[in-house]
Amino acid sequence: MTTAFTTVGTPVARAEGPDKVSGQTLYTADVDLPGMLWGKVLRSPFPHARIVNIDVSRAQEAPGVRAALTGRDIPPALVGRLLRDCPVLARDRVRFVGEKVAAVAADNPEAAQEALLLIDVEYEELPAVFDASEAMQASAPSLHPDIESYVGLPQPPSPMNNVFAHNRWGKGEVEQGFRESDRVFEHTFSAQLMHQGYIEPHACVVRVDDSGRVEMWVNNKAPFNLRSQLSAVWDIPENRITLHPISIGGDFGGKGSFMDTPLCYYLAIHSGRPVKMVMDYLQELMAANPRHPADIALKTGVKNDGTLLAREASVVFNSGAYGAFKPRVYLGGADHLGGAYQVPHVSIDSYMVYTNNVPCGHMRAPAKPQVHFAVESHMDMIAAELGLDPYEFRLRNVIRQGDETPTGGSWEEVRAEETIRRAAQASGWGQPKDRPNAGRGMAISDQPPGAGQSEASVAIDAEGKVEIRMALWDTGTGAHTMLRQVVAEELTVPVDDVRFTVQNTDAVAFDSGSGGSRVTYTAGQTALGAARDLKAKLVQQAAGLYETEKEYVTLQGGTFVIEGTPAQTVPITEVTARVISEPGNAIIGEMTYSATNSPVTSYCTQVAEVEVDPETGQVRVEKIVTVHDVGAIINPMTHQGQIEGGVIQGMGYALMEELVAEEGRISNLTLGDYKIPTMPDIPKLETVLLEPSTGPAPFQSKGIGESSNVPVAGAIANAVYDAVGARVTSLPITPEKVLRAIRERESNKP
Numbered sequence: 001m002t003t004a005f006t007t008v009g010t011p012v013a014r015a016e017g018p019d020k021v022s023g024q025t026l027y028t029a030d031v032d033l034p035g036m037l038w039g040k041v042l043r044s045p046f047p048h049a050r051i052v053n054i055d056v057s058r059a060q061e062a063p064g065v066r067a068a069l070t071g072r073d074i075p076p077a078l079v080g081r082l083l084r085d086c087p088v089l090a091r092d093r094v095r096f097v098g099e100k101v102a103a104v105a106a107d108n109p110e111a112a113q114e115a116l117l118l119i120d121v122e123y124e125e126l127p128a129v130f131d132a133s134e135a136m137q138a139s140a141p142s143l144h145p146d147i148e149s150y151v152g153l154p155q156p157p158s159p160m161n162n163v164f165a166h167n168r169w170g171k172g173e174v175e176q177g178f179r180e181s182d183r184v185f186e187h188t189f190s191a192q193l194m195h196q197g198y199i200e201p202h203a204c205v206v207r208v209d210d211s212g213r214v215e216m217w218v219n220n221k222a223p224f225n226l227r228s229q230l231s232a233v234w235d236i237p238e239n240r241i242t243l244h245p246i247s248i249g250g251d252f253g254g255k256g257s258f259m260d261t262p263l264c265y266y267l268a269i270h271s272g273r274p275v276k277m278v279m280d281y282l283q284e285l286m287a288a289n290p291r292h293p294a295d296i297a298l299k300t301g302v303k304n305d306g307t308l309l310a311r312e313a314s315v316v317f318n319s320g321a322y323g324a325f326k327p328r329v330y331l332g333g334a335d336h337l338g339g340a341y342q343v344p345h346v347s348i349d350s351y352m353v354y355t356n357n358v359p360c361g362h363m364r365a366p367a368k369p370q371v372h373f374a375v376e377s378h379m380d381m382i383a384a385e386l387g388l389d390p391y392e393f394r395l396r397n398v399i400r401q402g403d404e405t406p407t408g409g410s411w412e413e414v415r416a417e418e419t420i421r422r423a424a425q426a427s428g429w430g431q432p433k434d435r436p437n438a439g440r441g442m443a444i445s446d447q448p449p450g451a452g453q454s455e456a457s458v459a460i461d462a463e464g465k466v467e468i469r470m471a472l473w474d475t476g477t478g479a480h481t482m483l484r485q486v487v488a489e490e491l492t493v494p495v496d497d498v499r500f501t502v503q504n505t506d507a508v509a510f511d512s513g514s515g516g517s518r519v520t521y522t523a524g525q526t527a528l529g530a531a532r533d534l535k536a537k538l539v540q541q542a543a544g545l546y547e548t549e550k551e552y553v554t555l556q557g558g559t560f561v562i563e564g565t566p567a568q569t570v571p572i573t574e575v576t577a578r579v580i581s582e583p584g585n586a587i588i589g590e591m592t593y594s595a596t597n598s599p600v601t602s603y604c605t606q607v608a609e610v611e612v613d614p615e616t617g618q619v620r621v622e623k624i625v626t627v628h629d630v631g632a633i634i635n636p637m638t639h640q641g642q643i644e645g646g647v648i649q650g651m652g653y654a655l656m657e658e659l660v661a662e663e664g665r666i667s668n669l670t671l672g673d674y675k676i677p678t679m680p681d682i683p684k685l686e687t688v689l690l691e692p693s694t695g696p697a698p699f700q701s702k703g704i705g706e707s708s709n710v711p712v713a714g715a716i717a718n719a720v721y722d723a724v725g726a727r728v729t730s731l732p733i734t735p736e737k738v739l740r741a742i743r744e745r746e747s748n749k750p
Contacts, residue, residue: 005489005632005699006488006489006492006557007485007488007489007494007495008485008486008489008632008633008634008698008699008701009632009633009634009636010485010495010635010636011635011636011637012481012484012485012495012635012637013481013637014478014480014481014638015480015481015484015499015500016247016474016480016481020247025247026246026247027200027203027219027246027247027248027249028200028203028204028205028217028218028219028246028276028278029200029203029276029278031205031217031246031276033205033207033274033276034274035273035274036205036273036274036275036276037066037067037105037106037107037112037267037271037273037274037275037276038105038106038107038108038109038111038112038275038276038277039103039104039105039112039260039263039264039267039275039276039277040103040104040106040109040112040113040115040116040277041100041101041102041103041116041260041263041277042100042101042102042103042104042116042119042121043097043098043099043100043101043283043286043287044090044094044096044097044098044099044100044101044123045097045123046094046097046123046125047094047095047096047097047128047130047356047357047663047664047665048093048094048095048096048125048126048127048128048141048143048356048664049093049094049123049124049125049126050092050093050123050124050126051071051090051091051092051093051094051101051121051122051123052122052123052124053120053121053122054070054072054101054102054119054120054121054122055119055120055121056068056069056070056102056104056118056119058118058119058120059102059104059115059116059118059119062106062111062114062115062118063111064106064107064108064111064112064115065104065105065106065111065112065115066105066106066107066271066272066273067103067104067105067267067270067271068102068103068104068105068115068119069089069102069103069104069263069266069267069270070089070101070102071087071088071089071090071091071092071101072091073266073270074088074089074266075235076091077232077233077234077235078150078151078233078324079229079230079232079233079258079262079324080151080152080229080322080323080324080325081225081229081256081257081258081324081325081326081327082152082326082327082328082329083150083151083152083153083154083164083323083324083326083329084150084151084152084232084233084324085144085147085150085152085153085164085322085323085324086322086324086325086359088100088233088262088263088266089101089102089103089263093126094123095143095321095322095354095356096287096320096321096356096357096358096359096664097286097358097664097665097666098283098286098287098358098666099287099321100260100263100287101121102116102119102121103263103266103267104116104119104267105267105268105270105271105273105275126141127141128141128356128663128664129141129143129162129355129356130355130356130357130661130663130664131318131355132293132295132316132317132318132319132351132353132355133295133316133353135161135162135353135354135355136160136161136162136163136316136351136353137161138161140161140162142161142162143162143321143354143355143356144162144164144354147164150164151232152329153329154166154329154330158351160351162353162354162355163351163352163353163354164319164323164329164352164353164354165323165329165330165350165351165352166349166350166351166352167330167334167335167349167350168347168348168349168350169334169335169346169348169406169407169408170346170347170348170406170407170408171344171345171346171404171406171407171408172310172344172345172346173345174310174311174312174345174346174347176310176345177301177309177310177311177344177345178299178301178309178310178312178345180301180309180310181301181302181303181309181310182302182303182304183301183302183304183385183386184299184300184301184302184310185298185299185300185301185302185378185381185382185385186297186298186299186300187297187298187374187377187378187381187729188295188296188297188298188729189295189296189297189298189373189374189377189378189729189730190293190294190295190296190729190730190731191293191294191296191369191370191373191374191713191730191731192293192657192658192659192730192731192732193290193291193292193293193318193357193358193360193658193659193660193661194290194291194363194653194657194658194659195254195284195285195288195290195291195657195659195674196250196251196252196253196254196288196290196291196363196364197250197252197649197652197657197676198249198250198251198252198254198255199249199250200219200248200249200250201278201279201280201281201283201284202219202255202257202259202260202278202279202284202288203218203219203276203277203278203279204216204217204218204219204259204260204261204264204276204277205217205218205264205274205275205276205277206261206264206265206267206268206274206275207268207274208265208268208269208274212236212240213240213241213242214230214234214236214240214241214242214265215242215244216241216242216243216244216261217243217244217246218243218246218261219246219247219248219249219255220243220248220255220256220257220258220261220473221248221251221255221256221473221475221513221514221515222256222327222512222513222514222515223243223471223473223505223511223513224243224471224505224510224511224512224513225256225327225512225513226243226258226261227241227243227505229258229262230258230261230262230265233262234262234265241505242504242505242506243504243505244504245471245473245502245503245504246473247473247474248473248474248475248476249476250475250476251475251476251514251515252363252364252649253291253361253362253363253364253365253366253515254288254289254290254361254362254363255475256327256361256362256513256515257288257289257324257325257361258324259279259288259289260277260279263277264276264277281669281670281671282669282670285659285666285668285669285670285674286358286666286669287358288358288361289325289358289359289360289361289362290358290360290361290363290659291360291362291363291366291369291370291653292317292318292319292331292360292366292367292370293317293318293360294315294316294317294318294367294370294371295315295316295318296313296314296315296316296337296370296371296374297313297314297315298311298312298313298337298374298375298378299311299312299313300312300378300382301345302382302386304386305396306383306386306388306392306393306396306397307396307397308341308342308343308397309343309344309345310343310344310345310346311337311338311343311345311346311347311348311406312346312347313337313338313346313347313348313349314348314349314350314351315334315337315348315349315350315351315367315370315371315374316351316353317331317334317350317351317352317353317360317367318353318355318357318360319352319353319354319355319359319360320354320355320356320357320358320359320360321354321355321356321357321358321359322354322359323352323354323359324359325359325360325361325362326352326360326361326362326366327362329352330350330352331350331352331366331367332366332367333365333366333367333368333370333371334348334350334367334371335348335350335407336367336368336371336372336375336445336446337371337374337375337406338375338405338406338407339372339375339376339379339406339444340398340399340416340444340445340446340603341379341394341397341398341399341406342397342398342399342400342403342404343397343406346406346407346408348406348407350367356664357661357664358659358661358664358666362515364646364649364705364706364709365447365706365707365709365710368445368447368706368710369650369653369709369710369712369713370731372443372444372445372710372711372713372714373654373713373714373717373731374714375714376442376443376444376711376714376715376717376718377714377717377718377727377729379393379394380441380442380717380718380721381727384721389430390441390442390718391420391424391429391430391442394420394442394444395417395420395421398416398417398420398444399411399414399416400414400416400417401413401414402414410599411446411448411599411600411601412599412600412694413600413693413694414601414603415603415629415690415693416444416446416603416605416629418629418690419444419603419604419605419627419628419629419690420442420444420605422605422627422688422690423442423605423606423607423625423626423627423688424442424607426607426625426627426686426688427440427607427609427623427625429442429607435611437611437612437613437614437723437724438609438610438611438612438622438723439609439610439611439612439718439719439720439721439722439723439724440607440608440609440610440718440719440722441607441608441610441714441715441716441717441718441719441720441721441722442605442606442607442715442718443605443606443711443712443713443714443715443718444603444604444605444606444711445603445604445707445710445711446601446602446603446604446707447517447601447602447604447703447706447707447710448517448597448598448600448601448602449516449517449518449520449521449522449595449598449600449696449697449702449703450515450516450517450518450521450522451512451518451522451594451595451596451597451598452511452512452513452516452518452521452522452594452595453510453511453512453522453592453593453594453595454470454472454511454512454522454523454525454526454592454593454595455470455471455508455509455510455511455526455590455591455592455593456468456469456470456523456526456527456529456530456590456591457469457470457530457588457589457590457591458487458491458527458530458531458533458534458588458589458590459534459586459587459588459589460491460534460538460572460576460586460587461576461580461584461585461586462573462576462577462580462581462583462585463573463576463577464493464497464558464571464572464573464576465497465498465499466487466488466491466493466497466498466499467498467499467500467501467586468480468483468484468487468498468499468500468501468527468530469501469503469507470483470500470501470502470503470508470511470523470526470527471502471503471504471505471507471508471511472502472511472513472514472519472523473502473513473514474502474514475514477514477519477638477642477705478635478638478641479514479519479520479523480500480502481500481635481638482519482520482524482634482635482638483500483523483524483527484498484499484500485634485635486524486527486528486531486634486698486699487527487528487530487531489699490528490531490532490535491531491534491535491555491558491572492555492556492557492558492559492572493558493572494558509592511523516706517703517704517705517706517707518595518703519703519705520634520697520698520701520702520703520704521595521598521696521697521703522593522595524634524697524698524701525593525595525697525698526591526592526593527591527698528591528698529591529593530589530590530591531589532589532591533589533590533591534587534588534589535555535589536589537587537589538555538560538572538575538576538587539553539554539555539560541575541579541587542560542562542570542575543562545575545578545579546562546568546570548562548563548564552564555572558571558572559571559572560572560575595696598696599696600694600695600696600702602628602629602630602695602702602703602704602707603628603629604626604627604628604629604707604708604710604711605626605627605711606624606625606626606627606647606708606711606712606715607624607625607715607719608621608623608624608712608715608716608718608719609621609622609623609624609625609683609719610622610716610719610720610723611723612720612723612724612738613735614724614742616735616739617734617735617736617737617738617739617740617742618735618738619655619716619720619733619735619738620683621651621655621681621683621716621719622683622684623683623684623685623686624647624651624683624684624685624686624712624715625686625687625688626643626647626685626686626687626688626708627687627688627689627690628643628687628688628689628690628704628707628708629690629693629702630689630690630692630693630695630702630704631692631693631694631695631697631699631700631701631702632692632695632699632700632701633689633692633701634698634699634701639704640687642704642705642708643687643704643708644685644687644708645708646705646706646707646708646709646710647685647708647709647712648677648682649677649709650708650709650710650711650712650713651677651681651683651712651716652675652676652677653709653712653713653731653732654712654713654716654717654731654732654733655677655716655732655733655734656675656676656677656732656734657674657675657676657732658674658731658732659674713731713733716733717729717733720733720738724738724742724745725745726738726741726742726744726745727741728741
């Protein structure tokens with residue numbers, strides 16, 4: 001697909017960049033209101049306990065304290081993104097280490113912190129369960145005995161203990177597939193608890209005026225959804241709640257949750273003053289909403305020639321103490337347990353399970369990194385048993401145009417095979433390694449865009465300057481710059497003449513917000529539609545001014561071309577100056593767009609090249625090749641940034657990042673102990689982009705934000721095996737695990 005663009009496809013620097021690097025950008029923690037107090041919370045030291053008594057009297061009398069609350073001081077309503085199962089403050093029991101049990105608002109953060117030390121809480125410890133599979137057993141303590149009363153609980157409720165969502169996908173007859181198979185393989189895998197690692201912690205500021213109207217500044221990427229959640233828990237109409245735009249310092253899926261905001265409101269109500277709450281990183285690592293740990297079991301039937309026939313899969317997600325932090329209650333990525341392959345008979349079960357661990361939420365491509373680590377490791381393990389090259393084994397089974405997906409659906413423009421072939425070519429697959437204990441590993445995944453709703457207006461003033469108005473918070477991805485490019489392309493004006501204005505939640509009816517690879521698709525089509533509406537109005541105005549029909553007027557390069565003898569060319573500014581006579585007026589185009597699930601997905605195949613020290617188990621990633629099935633690329637600079645950032649994040653997941661929980665207590669509560677990749681860890685990164693094809697977003701583009709972080713762990717795991725013949729089936733792939741696998745391999749030799 002080759003199309004001539006002027007602005008789309010150009011590497012445009014982000015307009016907000018100078019403000020960010022100079023410290024001028026306003027984040028939630030920077031908001032300072034007259035009379036504002038600081039809120040702090042007291043958290044449970046126990047994973048499961050009954051609250052016998054809380055005494056806040058000494059805290060209430062402490063200097064500078066304006067409010068001190070327990071769960072008994074506020075309404076008992078539960079909060080959640082969809083499943084409402086989480087108390088604002090614990091009332092009768094706590095279910096994880098770090099749960100909020102009391103809160104104070106004081107003149108400054110130091111006074112608030114001192115007041116927390118004066119709160120006395122008496123607990124009675126209760127039996128706890130930390131392993132999700134154990135929690136499903138009838139003998140385990142039931143953590144939510146009132147579960148069937150929860151709003152948003154999937155119906156019908158699961159009969160299994162502590163399971164609040166059980167989802168199934170599949171097709172065909174799995175048992176028949178196994179009977180027809182020549183060989184059947186079974187393997188199990190596990191993935192760890194992982195924090196999103198954004199720089200800016202969760203924060204909120206709440207002000208309530210004398211009429212009860214609420215104003216908020218929250219680093220939440222889905223403000224309209226948050227407003228709905230808060231309306232429900234506070235029992236006040238949505239139209240009395242306003243969220244003001246604020247910059248978000250990183251997201252990776254974690255900034256969609258309500259976090260401290262419901263509590264901040266009650267502190268503001270009880271103190272009669274605005275209140276700010278900012279989590280520090282100890283609280284973030286203890287009690288935010290990290291990526292789910294998972295236990296995955298795969299059973300696959302194949303023919304002797306390597307043809308896949310049947311796949312039975314189950315994944316048990318450890319949701320922690322609450323399900324409130326997930327917008328769909330379950331993790332839809334579990335449906336990818338069939339992989340990117342043709343499998344006639346498939347059965348997939350996914351379980352969301354309560355335990356006494358930190359509640360989990362969303363992280364970049366929810367469930368898919370866990371799932372594809374297991375699926376792609378499993379594929380290599382089968383290939384090894386069959387004596388097949390992993391590359392050839394994938395080619396034999398990869399999904400192609402016209403094939404059903406493992407869950408019985410279908411995709412258009414399927415390019416999975418092409419990504420596999422290009423990855424093998426770019427990585428030198430099959431060529432001899434240049435050193436001992438080096439290995440290559442391959443993995444593939446796909447990422448469709450998310451659906452959603454958005455609303456935009458695009459205005460042009462008398463001087464031809466364009467303004468996009470949307471209630472879309474940017475999480476640091478450069479979305480606003482991308483949308484400026486889309487509008488500039490449609491209106492044929494310089495991108496520097498287009499500015500983006502973020503509106504508050506009073507300005508439009510609804511916006512789904514960022515996330516789920518939906519922004520380019522949903523917000524992009526909305527902005528494009530508004531620009532087209534404006535363009536049509538401008539053409540109509542030009543036709544009227546120059547006494548012709550609109551069919552004879554086109555807009556090219558910022559100039560109206562009016563057919564005739566002779567043809568006329570009129571700068572867009574001449575038309576706007578003549579039509580817009582009053583200062584401050586503008587011609588406005590509008591669009592409300594609801595995006596449905598797209599029939600097009602995007603495939604990504606990666607090859608990791610590693611070197612393993614067999615004496616220590618240390619893994620060094622030397623190179624990662626990442627091949628992407630793309631549409632038109634709107635901004636090559638931010639597009640490549642998303643790819644490389646995702647690869648590095650995936651590498652951290654594969655090798656080092658883990659919240660270590662011992663009896664429900666996170667033991668690595670600083671960023672010094674929680675390891676993330678740094679510059680010395682970064683390997684050579686090579687990106688291959690297929691020739692652009694059809695995409696569902698503006699100008700046939702596709703999203704890129706989530707895809708590159710998904711296959712990395714599987715590719716690295718397979719490369720480690722290729723290097724030393726030792727298989728690690730649990731993440732992260734630490735030196736200790738590799739060394740243990742090497743020793744087990746040696747001990748099993750005849």
